[in-house]
Amino acid sequence: MNWRIIIILTLLSLAGCSRPNTEEPVEVGGTQQQHIIVVHGLARSAWSMKTMASIFKEQHYQVCVVDYPTIRQTLQHTLDSSANELTRCINDWYPDYPEEEQQGKIHFVGHSLGGLVIRDYLDKHTDFVDSELMGRVVLLGTPNHGSDVADFFSGSWLISLVGGTAESLTTDDASFPNSLPEPNYAFGVIAGTRTYPALSGMFEATNDGLVSVSSAQLQGMTDFIEVNVKHDRLRRDPHVAGLILNYFRTGTFTPDRFSEQKTQ
Template sequence: MPWHKPIKIDGGDELVIFMHGLWRSYRSMGPVVQAVTKAGYSTLNIPYPSFKESLEELVGRLHKTVEQERGNYSKIHFVTHSLGGVIIRNYLNSYEHSESSRVVMLAPPLQGSRIVDWLQRARLNFVLGPAGTFLSTESMVREIASFPEHIEIGVIMGNRVRIPFLHRIIDDESDGIVRVETGMAEGLKEFKVIHADHTLITLHQDVLEDVPKFLRTGSF
């Protein structure tokens, strides 16, 4: 919402920027932020209008934030959920970033979403805003599929479906929204699958342990 502001906690000389998913808020990243803060990092949990702006506009927002913080910390890392991972990938392929940075993506639809495809066929994609266009499998095929070699990327996908109807639409191993295989991309350092659904993966105990570990060591 317009009145939501970034929440910043200073705790170390390395900053971790958090980006939530589509139709979510910065509050959904709260448990992961807390875990990373306890691990000794400064954190910046940023809200953004995920359902109102184009991918290019969202990437531009992120770039502006990074530029504002760049001189204040020795390193800037990222932790994302869902759509946030797509934004980060486009940002990393559009702007130069530190070679020592690490990124953890939770349930990123890097190859698009069949749920979005279904909503388009049902003429319901308007509920997603611009994301209803650029998150389709057809649109994501046209995006750069890889990551820069000098950035260490770890992806955690879920494979729990709470709503059987969604499983019939996706018809593959998924978290109810995103297929497990859509989290794969060239240039990943680590890839892990846990028994979590798309919405609640940010609360999963494995995530709360693995995210700080990857930021610290580069592995899960």
């Protein structure tokens, strides 16, 4: 296959067809004291997580979907902007945190880069992690050890056009994903196993088209599951959303596995 076609397909995979970051953050209300903060990935916007947010809303969770810039941005600007949004979500629910009495839990789910954004935020906000508000975290197709696709384009003019945030996602030991400390809170990992044919040659192992299963896995995860879903589809697949809710409720992705753990 012509390499120009592969490059075009890769950029389409990254940028997709979601609306630009000018969209307003998606927020939906619920009736219970259970909250979920949803964080989108690279080259996406809050709008791209609308399907998942709607499913959570139907289950009576209060949901806040953050919006932050990722394209043609430095990594620091991306992290600063996303941190402001994450704090906004928390303060909207608990404006007097940490002084006020805390009720319920705040859970987090991050698709792709969004998982790294959550990890970075929680690493810098240990007071929140240690509070009664801290819930569980799901890393969804997150390149916890970097992406082979970022490696493929590393150093090229093409990835430099996308910006410093994209350039930081390689598998190099000094990359952003590999510089993050291991989480000290309950988290689970979902990895896709259905690749994009045009990009399969960039990987040597099972992957979702942009992130390998081995990269998604992370030491300390309390549960892990593979799904036959492509990277982009992970964020809007109803079955995946159900797995996430199971994890928030029980600490495991599937009810049967939770029952087995309790009987052991």
